[in-house]
Amino acid sequence: MNTTIAYTVAMAGITDTGRAREHNEDAIAWDESRGLALLADGMGGHNAGDVASRLCIDTLNEILLPTLDKPLRLRPNKHMSRHATLARRAVNKANTAIYENAEANPARKGMGTTLAMVLFYDDKAVVAHVGDSRVYRLRGRELEQITADHSLVRELLEKGVISAEEAEDNPYSHVITKAVGVRPRVVAEVQEFATQPGDVFLLCSDGLTDLVDERDIAEALGAFAGHWQRAAQHLVDLANNHGGRDNISVVIAALGGPR
């Protein structure tokens, strides 16, 4: 039980196959009492994607849930808190688990997954991600994307090689530059934020954000505030109403008042 979290925590989530795919290769999990939310969007031939995403989530849960029950023993370094270090190390272990699974099962070669993670402690949130699954934060009425996609298109946009318009809808939109499980090591991008009562974090796969714009996402979170399972369902419905071209997953992690 992670009693260091400063605010009450409510979480909800849904993962949906969508309307176009035969299988769901996304995986989600959350634990309110420990303040952990996870989302993974798997990829790989022969449905290895669901092996990768599931293995990622399971490995992270195996490492993090028992660890979060006790005071952390990790040595903090001057750049990263104990919790941020824990997150990064856990992702690396998940990476190894997937990579080794693929080595042992040639049909799964090259499988991998994106990852979005939110971990609360004290009055902080550690946000870790790999790939193009995202974490947004709704604070008041403002929805902010707090993770930058590890995607080819975003990186070219940042370098000025392509324009915002060109970044919009091109064949390479789903090419990512980092994934969990594809190489022997991965370094997750880890950020840490101070949290405020009422902050709502949304983890989602691109199956949502490719079809639903941020204004509608913000509106849904506002309209269903406090009823997070319904909010999650509504977001999935919006994506399906716009075609449901991919698997759709959302996890909502909302902070209430002081504990």
Add this chain to the structure above:
Amino acid sequence: MPKLVHSREGKFLEDIPLQEGSLLIGRRPDCDVRLDDETVSGRHAIVTVAPSAYMEGLLDVHIEDQNSTNGTTVDGKEIKRHMLKHGEVVKIGSHEFAMVDEATRGFETTTVILPE
């Protein structure tokens, strides 16, 4: 090599291979793809094919409407300038051009990792 599959009212007309360079589509006789259709402008749209800005070894294909009278659509949506993906269908007058690009075909449905 990417190509455009040219059809009209459901009837296949030709395959247009897309190589580096540009193709002018329209009603005028000097067009590379000459269309016999009164709703098509003289110089209606240009398809440009260039080495990919995204990935080495691939080609980027753009279509740009040349201020035509009746416009150019991609999958039913009117465009000014658009980068074509495998599977998209351009409509000019009663003519359709379906984009076929085996190289980026997988990219549409799967998230692909860029190799180092």
